[in-house]
Amino acid sequence: MLRILRPAIARRYIHNINVPFQDDLTPAELDDFNLGDFQHYQESPSVLAHKSKLLTFEDYTVLDEPVIFNSKLTDPYMNLALEQHIYNQMPKPAANNTNRLLFYVNSPCVVVGKNQNPWKEVNLPLLNMLGIPLLRRYSGGGTVVHDLGNVNFSFMTTKEKFDRFTFAHAVSKGVNGCNGKQVQVNERGDIVTTDGFKVSGSAYKLSKGKSYHHGTMLLNSNLKVLSKLLSRSDKLGVVDAMNSVASVKSKVTNLEIESSAFIQSVSQQFEHEYGLDESVKVVEVNNDTDLPQQIQDTADELRSWQWKFGKTPKFTHELTNKSHNFTIKFHVHKSAIIEKYELTTDSDEIREKFKYLEKYISENELEYTGSNVAGYVLDDDISDWIGECIDGTV
Numbered sequence: 001m002l003r004i005l006r007p008a009i010a011r012r013y014i015h016n017i018n019v020p021f022q023d024d025l026t027p028a029e030l031d032d033f034n035l036g037d038f039q040h041y042q043e044s045p046s047v048l049a050h051k052s053k054l055l056t057f058e059d060y061t062v063l064d065e066p067v068i069f070n071s072k073l074t075d076p077y078m079n080l081a082l083e084q085h086i087y088n089q090m091p092k093p094a095a096n097n098t099n100r101l102l103f104y105v106n107s108p109c110v111v112v113g114k115n116q117n118p119w120k121e122v123n124l125p126l127l128n129m130l131g132i133p134l135l136r137r138y139s140g141g142g143t144v145v146h147d148l149g150n151v152n153f154s155f156m157t158t159k160e161k162f163d164r165f166t167f168a169h170a171v172s173k174g175v176n177g178c179n180g181k182q183v184q185v186n187e188r189g190d191i192v193t194t195d196g197f198k199v200s201g202s203a204y205k206l207s208k209g210k211s212y213h214h215g216t217m218l219l220n221s222n223l224k225v226l227s228k229l230l231s232r233s234d235k236l237g238v239v240d241a242m243n244s245v246a247s248v249k250s251k252v253t254n255l256e257i258e259s260s261a262f263i264q265s266v267s268q269q270f271e272h273e274y275g276l277d278e279s280v281k282v283v284e285v286n287n288d289t290d291l292p293q294q295i296q297d298t299a300d301e302l303r304s305w306q307w308k309f310g311k312t313p314k315f316t317h318e319l320t321n322k323s324h325n326f327t328i329k330f331h332v333h334k335s336a337i338i339e340k341y342e343l344t345t346d347s348d349e350i351r352e353k354f355k356y357l358e359k360y361i362s363e364n365e366l367e368y369t370g371s372n373v374a375g376y377v378l379d380d381d382i383s384d385w386i387g388e389c390i391d392g393t394v
Contacts, residue, residue, distance in 0.1 A: 002152025002178075022164045032374035041236050058292060060283045061089035064096050068267055071104035072286040076111070076135055076146060078106040081298035082285065083154050083214070084138055090156055092209045100156035103263050106146040109133045110229055113203060113245055114143040117312050119340040119368075120239035121247055123232050125392030132229070136308050139214065142247030145229055149221035151259045153266065154214035157274075164204060170273055171200070173215070174266035179258040190250070191217070197253035217263060218254050225340075226252070236389050237319040244313050305367070310335045319389050325380060327348050332368045353379045369393055 060067055069086060073079055083102055091098045109132060112118050118134055121143040127134060146152065155167040168185045175183050175191070183199060186192050191200035202215035230247075255262075271280045285291070301307050318329040326345035333339040338361050343354055357376035366372050370387030373393045377383040387394030 019193075047144070057283070057285065057289055058089070060281065061086050062091060063281070064091055064098055065276060065278075066097055066099045066270075066280045067101075068270060068280055068282045069100065069102045070263065070282060070284050071102065072284060074105060074107045074148070075299070076106040076109040076133065077299040077302045078295065079106055079152070080111075080135060080137055080302055081295045082291070083212075085292070085295045085296055087154075087205075087210065087212055090210060096277060097274060099270075100154075101267065101270045101274075102154040102156075103266075104152050105148060105150070105259060106152065106155075108147045108225075109135055110143065110145050111135045112143045113247075114138055115140055115243075115245045115313065116143060116247070117239060117241040117244040117315055118231075118309060119312070119315070119317060119390070120241045121230065123229055123236070124390070125236065125388055127229060128392040134288065134308055135302055136311060137203070139203040139205040140210070140245060142201060144201060145226040145231060146216060147220070147221050147225075149254070150216050150218050151262055151329070152214065152216045154212055155270075156210065156212040156257050157205050159209050159211045162204070162206055162213070163254075164202065164213065167213050168200075168202060168215075170269045171266055173197075173213075173256075174269040175217075175255065175262065177265045177269075178257045178261050179253075181253075181255050183255070186260055188248075191215075193253060196251070198250040199253060199255050201250075217262060218252060219257055219259055220254055223252060223254065237317055239391050240316045242313060242315055244315065306335065309368070312336050314339075317390070319386065321382065323387060324350060328354075328386075330368065332372075335365075336368045337365045338368050338373070350382075353377055353382055 055063075060069075069082075071079055071082055073082070077167075082104070086100055086102055090100050110122050111129060112121055112134065114137060116136075118124060118136075121132060124134075125316060144276040153171065155170075165185055168189050168191055172183050172185055172191055176182075176284035181199075182194050183191050184194060189202055190198050192198050200215045200217045202213055204214075205212050208295065218257070267280075274280075304310075312332075314331075314333040316329055316331050320327045324345075326343065326347065329342045330342070331339045331341065340361065341354075343351060345351060354377060356378060357373065360366060360376050366376075370391065372392040373390060376386035377386060384394045
């Protein structure tokens with residue numbers, strides 16, 4: 001079901017209007033219930049005309065005017081795919097204003113930037129232990145944690161009008177109208193409280209004459225879990241990410257306002273700054289909305305190991321085992337395939353434990369996962385240790 005909303009205004013639902021009766025009643029039953037006159041029911045011309053004017057989700061994505069989309073989905077893969085589809089479908093702006101604004105809230109997940117290294121940015125063993133998914137988005141920027149306590153926003157406009165500060169200021173104005181903590185935009189384009197705590201970071205994409213600026217706003221997130229998911233201890237080894245983009249660490253806090261208040265206030269700011277003479281249409285997307293297959297296909301790509309991990313630029317991962325007194329450095333190249341490893345030890349016995357791993361990667365492609373590597377190590381203790389250090393799988 002696709003729902004068109006206006007804040008604090010009567011809601012309008014889009015659905016199919018069905019004939020009120022099935023054709024399985026007998027003539028006697030029709031007489032008993034005085035339904036005989038209705039057995040040849042037809043919709044009036046006015047009803048048919050009304051139905052013909054109802055727009056589908058796809059109609060709104062290509063509408064030649066500003067539109068706000070409010071997703072009620074919480075599947076992070078579907079929401080990122082939805083964002084990508086709306087961006088792709090948005091008419092390439094010319095003279096008309098076709099700006100888009102999307103809001104969505106995800107169930108717990110960690111999202112890395114397109115050019116980042118998850119082994120470096122994320123505590124993968126903890127992530128896997130908690131069953132929290134990792135996603136790689138289509139834009140650059142740093143790693144963020146999503147949960148039901150934050151709201152993600154995405155502002156889409158022309159490439160010509162792209163400015164990393166413009167919409168951040170619009171969001172700040174919206175937040176400052178919620179009667180909560182006051183915020184401002186810093187020199188990096190982040191939204192911070194007046195005492196310097198970060199509440200929102202942003203990432204950007206520019207292509208095909210269009211651009212988007214998206215970010216996450218911390219409202220009531222679990223900051224303790226957030227911190228642990230993005231903290232790696234020394235025992236997980238040293239990752240040299242080389243060409244990957246590193247995240248910038250910042251102290252963060254929650255705004256402690258309701259998501260509905262944030263969405264309404266920022267929507268009003270969007271309408272004030274980017275609307276036309278008429279009110280901006282607000283389209284709600286939920287589980288009943290008829291979405292195109294392209295969105296599901298994109299979500300499936302986002303779920304794939306090859307996209308999440310295989311798109312990582314080449315890197316090395318060095319692990320030190322103090323109990324057995326050795327160091328091993330894995331060289332991981334394109335598609336997150338192990339190119340080789342370097343084993344530093346004085347023990348021939350330790351070298352013997354790795355002979356099958358050495359033989360396998362010399363003849364085959366082996367994706368860099370803990371369970372893959374651990375399966376070729378001839379010592380249960382070392383095997384479990386390596387799997388735990390790489391990503392928590394053994």
